[in-house]
Amino acid sequence: MTRFLRLTYVLIGLTLLSTSAIAETPFPTIHEPADESLKCIQPEDEMRRNHMNYILHQRDITMHEGIRTETDSLAKCIDCHVEPNEKGEIAGIESDEHFCNACHQYASVQIDCFQCHADRPQKYISRSKHTSSIRQMLQHTLAAQDPSSEGVDQ
Amino acid sequence: MKNSVNNSRREFLSKAAVAGTITIAPGVLLHQTANASTSTKADDEPVSSENRWGMLIDTAKCATGCTDCVDACNEEHGLIGNNRPASDTQYIRKVTLKDKSTGHESSLPLMCQHCETAPCADVCPTGASFVREDGIALVDKHICIGCRYCMMACPYKARSFVHEDVKNQTLSSPRGKGTVEACTMCVTRVDKGGIPACVEACTAENHNAMVFGDLNDPNSAISVELKNRGGKQIRPDLALNTGVRYQGL
Amino acid sequence: MSKIEYTAVEGKSLAYFALLGGLAFVMLLALLAVWYMEHNGHYVTGMNNQIVWGMPHVFAIFLIVAASGALNVASIASVFRKKIYEPMARLSALLAIALLAGGLVVLLLDLGRPDRLIVAMTYYNFKSIFAWNIILYTGFFGFVGAYLWTMMDHNVYKFKPYAGFSAFIWRLILTTGTGSIFGFLVARSAYDAALMAPMFIIMSFSFGLAIFILVLMASYKWTGMELGDAVVNRLRNLLGIFVASVLYFTAVYHLTNLYATQHHDVERFLLLDGGIFTNVFWIGEVLIGGLIPLALIYAPGVKNCRTTLGVICAMIIIGGLAKVYTILIAGQAFPLEMFPGYEVSSSFYDGVINSYTPSLPEILLGIGGIAMSLFIVAFALKVLRFLPVSLADSVADPHAK
Numbered sequence: 001m002t003r004f005l006r007l008t009y010v011l012i013g014l015t016l017l018s019t020s021a022i023a024e025t026p027f028p029t030i031h032e033p034a035d036e037s038l039k040c041i042q043p044e045d046e047m048r049r050n051h052m053n054y055i056l057h058q059r060d061i062t063m064h065e066g067i068r069t070e071t072d073s074l075a076k077c078i079d080c081h082v083e084p085n086e087k088g089e090i091a092g093i094e095s096d097e098h099f100c101n102a103c104h105q106y107a108s109v110q111i112d113c114f115q116c117h118a119d120r121p122q123k124y125i126s127r128s129k130h131t132s133s134i135r136q137m138l139q140h141t142l143a144a145q146d147p148s149s150e151g152v153d154q
Numbered sequence: 155m156k157n158s159v160n161n162s163r164r165e166f167l168s169k170a171a172v173a174g175t176i177t178i179a180p181g182v183l184l185h186q187t188a189n190a191s192t193s194t195k196a197d198d199e200p201v202s203s204e205n206r207w208g209m210l211i212d213t214a215k216c217a218t219g220c221t222d223c224v225d226a227c228n229e230e231h232g233l234i235g236n237n238r239p240a241s242d243t244q245y246i247r248k249v250t251l252k253d254k255s256t257g258h259e260s261s262l263p264l265m266c267q268h269c270e271t272a273p274c275a276d277v278c279p280t281g282a283s284f285v286r287e288d289g290i291a292l293v294d295k296h297i298c299i300g301c302r303y304c305m306m307a308c309p310y311k312a313r314s315f316v317h318e319d320v321k322n323q324t325l326s327s328p329r330g331k332g333t334v335e336a337c338t339m340c341v342t343r344v345d346k347g348g349i350p351a352c353v354e355a356c357t358a359e360n361h362n363a364m365v366f367g368d369l370n371d372p373n374s375a376i377s378v379e380l381k382n383r384g385g386k387q388i389r390p391d392l393a394l395n396t397g398v399r400y401q402g403l
Numbered sequence: 404m405s406k407i408e409y410t411a412v413e414g415k416s417l418a419y420f421a422l423l424g425g426l427a428f429v430m431l432l433a434l435l436a437v438w439y440m441e442h443n444g445h446y447v448t449g450m451n452n453q454i455v456w457g458m459p460h461v462f463a464i465f466l467i468v469a470a471s472g473a474l475n476v477a478s479i480a481s482v483f484r485k486k487i488y489e490p491m492a493r494l495s496a497l498l499a500i501a502l503l504a505g506g507l508v509v510l511l512l513d514l515g516r517p518d519r520l521i522v523a524m525t526y527y528n529f530k531s532i533f534a535w536n537i538i539l540y541t542g543f544f545g546f547v548g549a550y551l552w553t554m555m556d557h558n559v560y561k562f563k564p565y566a567g568f569s570a571f572i573w574r575l576i577l578t579t580g581t582g583s584i585f586g587f588l589v590a591r592s593a594y595d596a597a598l599m600a601p602m603f604i605i606m607s608f609s610f611g612l613a614i615f616i617l618v619l620m621a622s623y624k625w626t627g628m629e630l631g632d633a634v635v636n637r638l639r640n641l642l643g644i645f646v647a648s649v650l651y652f653t654a655v656y657h658l659t660n661l662y663a664t665q666h667h668d669v670e671r672f673l674l675l676d677g678g679i680f681t682n683v684f685w686i687g688e689v690l691i692g693g694l695i696p697l698a699l700i701y702a703p704g705v706k707n708c709r710t711t712l713g714v715i716c717a718m719i720i721i722g723g724l725a726k727v728y729t730i731l732i733a734g735q736a737f738p739l740e741m742f743p744g745y746e747v748s749s750s751f752y753d754g755v756i757n758s759y760t761p762s763l764p765e766i767l768l769g770i771g772g773i774a775m776s777l778f779i780v781a782f783a784l785k786v787l788r789f790l791p792v793s794l795a796d797s798v799a800d801p802h803a804k
Contacts (some may be wrong), residue, residue: 063294064286065200066345075325112518116295116330118323125322127232239750240451247751251742264741264749273589279537281528299523300515302455303533309590311739311751315455315515317446331444332515388741392589403742 028102033080040080041071055113074113079121093119191367191374192347206289206397207339208369209353210376210385211262213402215363218261221248223364226355227265230340231327236318243314243329245337246352260402263352263364265337266291266312267388268397274304274313274336283334289369289397290339298333305334309389312336326351339366339397369397407490408792412626414785426778433771436764437512445515448765453757454735459513462769465610465727466506466776467540467581468603471574472611474499474547476638478574481550481567486801487637490791491619492567496551497789498615498780499574503543505776509768532583539577546570555787578604585730592669593734598659602652606726609645613719616642618780620709622790631796632707639712643700646719649726650693669737672756673729680733683725692722732759 040047042054058072070076081099084090091097093114096105100119104111118125195201227233227246235242246265252258268291274283275291282298285291293304293313305313313336320330326342329335340350348354349366356364367376379385385399412419440448450457476495480488488495511517527534550570553563582603588594616638623630657674660666675681696715705711736757741747747754784790791799 059296061200063292063296064284066195066286066288066341067198067200068342068345069197112330116320116323116328116333118321118325118328122325127322236446238446240453240752241446243452244751247749247753249747249749249753252746254744254746264751264753277531277533277587278528279531279533280522280526282526297519297522297526298516299519301533302515303531303584305452305455306735307588307590309739310741311452311753314452315445317451318444332441334515
């Protein structure tokens with residue numbers, strides 16, 4: 001390889017390395033709960049490092065043993081940590097403004113809690129009453145399945 | 155005859171009162187003591203096999219068109235239909251039965267039967283499908299891999315698979331795409347001393363077709379009712395010892 | 404007997420790269436299908452709460468069953484000491500590994516939570532036959548891999564009989580486990596039969612050998628190496644026995660069910676009323692998969708015709724897919740019999756025959772699994788020496804000397 005070619009490659013490499021320094025990912029801002037008298041179940045340093053151990057252990061004892069104290073409740077964590085911003089909007093789990101996702105997106109550690117658990121306190125979830133439409137759907141389906149057409153005699 | 159009283163009227167009234175009481179009493183009994191046998195454990199206490207939670211359903215009191223239990227369940231657990239009945243989740247459904255020999259029609263709500271030796275718990279490769287100490291069959295969705303083998307194994311077709319993304323889940327039922335779910339006997343309510351939403355709705359609307367209680371407690375309303383008028387399992391031949399029993403089958 | 408010389412495929416021709424490229428393209432389509440299904444959720448497929456396992460599982464179970472059967476040739480060589488099969492043992496073991504890998508990939512990619520594979524490998528419920536199957540499948544790779552090693556490395560050649568025997572026993576247990584996935588299900592009328600496990604073993608013999616013959620003939624034809632009639636006819640006769648055995652087991656399964664009145668409804672559905680399921684059974688499983696191949700195998704005029712043998716093997720494969728389809732889908736289509744003596748209806752499809760329309764992503768995933776197995780074989784043949792240089796009659800036939 002000629003010296004010129006070698007130099008070109010080195011320069012390209014240096015450019016690529018330096019771009020990572022220029023375009024730095026900003027450290028996430030953690031939103032403290034509005035009510036400063038509220039304390040987490042453990043001190044901040046402990047939670048920052050080990051919150052996953054608490055969560056993983058507690059989900060097992062809740063699931064298998066039915067232990068449902070406040071410290072074991074993921075919903076209680078969310079009640080405190082997920083709050084609307086000044087404009088009254090709540091950031092969902094997809095956004096990097098969400099309490100959990102802010103750090104997890106930065107650290108690139110995927111969590112799947114919110115595939116099943118609600119990502120915001122229940123009081124901010126508005127559910128329309130679907131019961132009447134479900135009843136209609138059920139009755140429609142019941143009527144559509146006429147036992148005399150293709151049902152199997154049991 | 156100053157002291158002659160028309161005893162026939164008195165007798166009629168007293169007999170009517172007794173007859174009326176006997177007719178209403180079972181309903182009153184079910185209504186009043188439906189809440190009597192519930193969990194009394196503390197929040198930090200684990201569940202134990204001292205209790206065995208079960209349900210008793212009287213199909214004679216269950217009206218064919220009524221879906222109060224289903225509606226209550228759907229609302230409690232946030233089960234919104236996506237207009238895809240083949241793949242939408244149903245924890246509980248109303249089944250209409252027509253006796254082929256007599257033509258007699260009846261109906262009953264069918265949900266997870268919470269078997270003692272549940273086939274779903276036997277076949278689950280990761281152990282996500284399990285029966286808790288107190289008899290409630292559950293899916294630990296943290297370790298469910300969505301293989302659907304439990305759905306193949308369930309004799310009651312009680313389980314549903316979540317076929318799409320879910321948002322805004324309720325506290326009673328964290329649920330998500332790719333895992334399997336079924337009636338939990340409202341375990342979050344039961345652990346806090348409550349009763350399942352379906353039983354509550356049926357009782358609140360005065361149908362009184364459903365009772366919830368502790369099968370291990372001989373004095374609970376459900377045990378008393380089972381002792382007096384019996385109750386059958388669906389598919390008793392499988393010897394699964396279900397927690398849900400039916401009268402009038 | 405002279406020492407067998409093995410060779411690797413040269414693999415430099417345009418045709419070879421076209422083959423690899425084509426198979427890779429099919430695998431890419433399958434991956435796209437998987438992404439589509441996983442991203443949107445399974446509502447985009449034909450599978451639902453009634454038909455829980457669909458086309459991906461048909462292909463996966465077929466491949467897994469065939470994998471264990473593909474090892475047959477090697478087992479007959481090492482365990483039963485039939486010399487004529489010995490040169491083909493390496494290819495047999497390779498094919499077994501490749502088919503199992505393809506089948507497992509299809510199975511795993513259809514999971515609701517394929518990202519939880521680590522969970523499946525670390526949380527075990529030992530009462531579940533499914534959990535046992537996970538151990539059996541990974542063990543199969545280990546045992547057959549070790550077996551291949553003893554066949555290919557002269558330093559460990561002396562362990563070949565032990566490795567071969569272990570692999571043979573392991574694959575019998577594995578196929579028993581696969582059949583028991585259905586045999587252990589008390590809930591469904593079409594399953595819950597002790598016959599399921601041995602029937603799956605005999606199915607594995609038939610499907611595995613059919614695929615092996617096709618791969619063998621293709622390998623030798625496309626590389627221009629010699630493949631004599633002695634070997635081919637031996638394999639062909641063996642195939643005939645296996646096809647007949649599968650028909651026998653099918654007959655016993657249905658006849659036994661027909662004897663019990665409680666099973667009459669499900670048998671009527673499977674054999675008469677089931678619409679597409681009945682057609683797939685009689686035309687696919689029995690006719691195309693059984694009777695016509697049998698007739699062709701033993702027909703006097705076509706004994707040495709390779710093309711006919713290829714067609715026979717293809718028919719057996721189609722019949723095999725049909726058989727797995729019937730077992731899997733028809734078994735789920737028939738409703739659960741919870742209330743004997745009653746007509747049942749509900750909003751959850753109780754009491755009705757469930758219908759199943761496979762969707763394109765599901766079929767693509769299944770075909771992708773087949774493509775992956777074939778890709779592994781084609782690639783491995785170039786990398787290592789699996790094929791004997793010649794299987795001509797003078798070389799391979801022990802009676803020719």
